Amino acid sequence: MSVKADGRVFRFSTDDIREKDRIPMWRDLFARSVVKVDLEPLGDAPFRSESVVHVLPDVTIRSSSASAAIVHRTKPLVADGDDNFILAVMRRGQMVAAQNNREVFIGDGGAYLWSNATTGYSRNPVAMDLLTLSFSRRSLGAIVADIDKMLMRPLPAQSEALRLLLGYVDVLQSRQEPMPADLVATSAAHIHDLAALALGATRDAAEIAARGGVRAARLLAVKADVLAHLARPGLTVDAIAARHGISPRYIRDLFGGDHTTFTDFVREQRLRRAYVMLTAAAALPIGDIAYKCGFGDLSHFNHSFRRRFGATPSDVRARAAQGDDNFRAGSD
Structure with a gap:
């Protein structure tokens, strides 16, 4: 799937596919083309999945809900040349993932970094809600120190940088109107800043992030808090x-x-x-x-x-x- 990185939003759902065609069509039209993996449902219950995809410069945001399944990044898929880094955050559920002889388990709030440059698999034994941020290797690798050492390492769910990143993404995804071009570029830069801090930014990148993405995320969080408590006269x-x-x-x-x-x-x-x-x-x-x-x-x-x-x-x-x-x- 190749689209212009202009903040456009795409929605995909198995509910739009007849049940008898659901798995093969979802596997071909979404899993292999959008997520770049092979998919196999687990269990006997009907498979269901839906995703909302935001495409920004050098980063694609995907929020998904899915039934139990196992996905593989196979050698034929690796041959497509996509070497993006994928930051995966479990909103709800459990997942075991393995790549390069490393295995990681994450539950609610857990996160890890994956690379599309090599084979691997992930398995969610129960239904899950998952957020993934797909970054170009060029853009994220330039601002994270020793990024390959961060692959398949669990990130602490209580990380402040990760919390700010998730809050920023939530506000971005809640927008109903199209994003103007300047906001598209700024939002992409802020997401890079916050992801880099969560993973271990270089010193220069950390300083830039503190002036950019961190401040933007904190301001959005404060504004959201204000909006949630406007009725309180003592809002100070x-x-x-x-x-x-x-x-x-x-x-x-x-x-x-x-x-x-x-x-x-x-x-x-x-x-x-x-x-x-x-x-x-x-x-x-x-x-x-x-x-x-x-x-x-x-x-x-x-x-x-x-x-x-x-x-x-x-x-x-x-x-x-x-x-x-x-x-x-x-x-x-």
Whole structure:
């Protein structure tokens, strides 16, 4: 499978294939062409698998769910010339993998590095959810010290770099809209940074990652935390910093690099959420909406809302009820 690395998303599912044709078609059209392996289901239950694939420059992200199976990277497949490194992370399940006389076992949260340049196999005896990041040997090998020594070595699930990497990928995969070209390139660079740190970056690469991928991943994690707790009036930079094990000053610095402040970001997200709630078909009373969006004072909410959107909450609700689509778009 050769596609343009522009952030496009592809979805594959055995549910789209008739059961009698499922295994041979999945093996030929997905396993061999996309994952570059041979596949053999285990057990008597009907085989099922689905994958979401994001293609970025020099890295392909694949999130998969699959029934029990064994996969082989065979000599004929190795002959295809693909020598990518594959960072595999077990979201849920178990796997035994072997390559170059090394065997590794991973369970929930475990990870290891595999090379497509040689033969090997992996076996998941139960259904699993697996994340794989496929990097070109050129791009990852340039920033990881002695990368071949990292092959088939279990990575600690509690690694901070791995946690940041997974959080970054989760946010990236949650996007509903197409990625602009600059974000595609930046996201690929950040994923390389974080993967290199998890595997053992060279000194120069580690310094670059600290300025790039690590900061980006931490900022995304903090923003996600804010969005998850907008309803709390006591949402403060100190509380967020304590949950993430970093200093309030560092969080302020992260938002400064994003040309905003922590306070402004929280206010903007609360106001955006309030706008959406006000224009919903079954909208709550305005006071309840203000409270559910984290505003403890209705007067402060009304003032902030009008300053942001150029209209009062009551105006927005009335115009939305009249079907004014242009007014609905005001929260963008």
